[in-house]
Amino acid sequence: MKDVNYAQIEEAVRMILQAVGENPDREGLLDTPKRVAKMYAEVFAGLGKNPEDELSALFNELHEEVVIVKDIPFFSMCEHHLVPFYGKAHVAYIPRGGRVTGLSKLARVVETVARQPQLQERITATIADTLVNKIEPHGVAVIIEAEHMCMTMRGVKKPGASTITTAVRGVYHEDPQARAEVFSLMRG
Ligand SMILES: Nc1nc2c(ncn2[C@@H]2O[C@H](COP(=O)(O)OP(=O)(O)OP(=O)(O)O)[C@@H](O)[C@H]2O)c(=O)[nH]1
Numbered sequence: 001m002k003d004v005n006y007a008q009i010e011e012a013v014r015m016i017l018q019a020v021g022e023n024p025d026r027e028g029l030l031d032t033p034k035r036v037a038k039m040y041a042e043v044f045a046g047l048g049k050n051p052e053d054e055l056s057a058l059f060n061e062l063h064e065e066v067v068i069v070k071d072i073p074f075f076s077m078c079e080h081h082l083v084p085f086y087g088k089a090h091v092a093y094i095p096r097g098g099r100v101t102g103l104s105k106l107a108r109v110v111e112t113v114a115r116q117p118q119l120q121e122r123i124t125a126t127i128a129d130t131l132v133n134k135i136e137p138h139g140v141a142v143i144i145e146a147e148h149m150c151m152t153m154r155g156v157k158k159p160g161a162s163t164i165t166t167a168v169r170g171v172y173h174e175d176p177q178a179r180a181e182v183f184s185l186m187r188g
C-alpha cells in the first residue's frame with residue numbers, strides 16, 4: 001500500500017465542507033475529516049499494490065479444466081466522481097501445467113484491483129491480465145456486473161441500471177464456443 005497522507009486528506013475535507021457552506025467546526029463534523037481520511041485509506045488500499053502478488057499460493061495440481069469463482073462481491077470508486085460502484089465479479093480460468101491458484105486468491109485479486117480510483121472496464125481487464133501474467137493459464141474470462149452510484153444518486157439518476165463488462169484471454173478469446181460455454185456457467 002502507498003503511504004497515505006492523512007493530514008492532507010483531513011485538510012482537504014475541511015475545505016470541501018467549508019466550500020459547500022457547512023461549518024466544519026460544528027460538533028457533528030469535528031471528527032469527520034479524520035474519519036474520511038481513514039475511509040479513503042481503506043477504500044484505496046489497493047493503490048501501490050501489485051495484484052500479481054496475491055497469486056502467490058500455487059498448487060501443483062494437474063487440472064486442465066475450467067475453475068470458476070463467481071459472485072465475488074466488490075466495492076470500488078469511480079475515478080470520475082469518486083463515488084462508489086459495486087457489484088459482483090465472476091472469474092474463470094483454465095490452469096496450465098499444474099499452476100492452480102488458491103480460490104480465495106482470485107477474490108483477493110479482485111479486491112486489490114477494485115480498491116483504487118477505477119473504471120469498470122479497467123478492473124475487468126486488469127484481473128484478466130493479472131492471471132495471464134502470473135500463471136499463464138490456457139484461458140481466462142472475467143465478467144463484472146455493477147451499479148454505479150454516479151448514475152443512480154446523481155447525474156442521469158437511473159437506479160437499477162446495471163453495467164456488464166467482460167475480458168477474455170487465451171482460448172476464450174480465440175474460441176467462440178468455449179467462450180459461450182464459460183459465459184453461461186459464469187452467469188447461470
Ligand atoms: N466507461 C466508464 N464510464 C464510467 C465509469 N464510471 C463512470 N463513468 C462515466 O463517466 C462519465 C463522465 O462523464 P462527464 O460528462 O465527463 O461527467 P458528468 O458531467 O459528471 O457526466 P454525467 O454522469 O452524465 O452527469 C459518465 O458518463 C459516467 O457514467 C466506468 O467505470 N466506465
Ligand SMILES: [Zn+2]
Pocket residue numbers: 078079080081082083148150151
Ligand atoms: Zn462516475
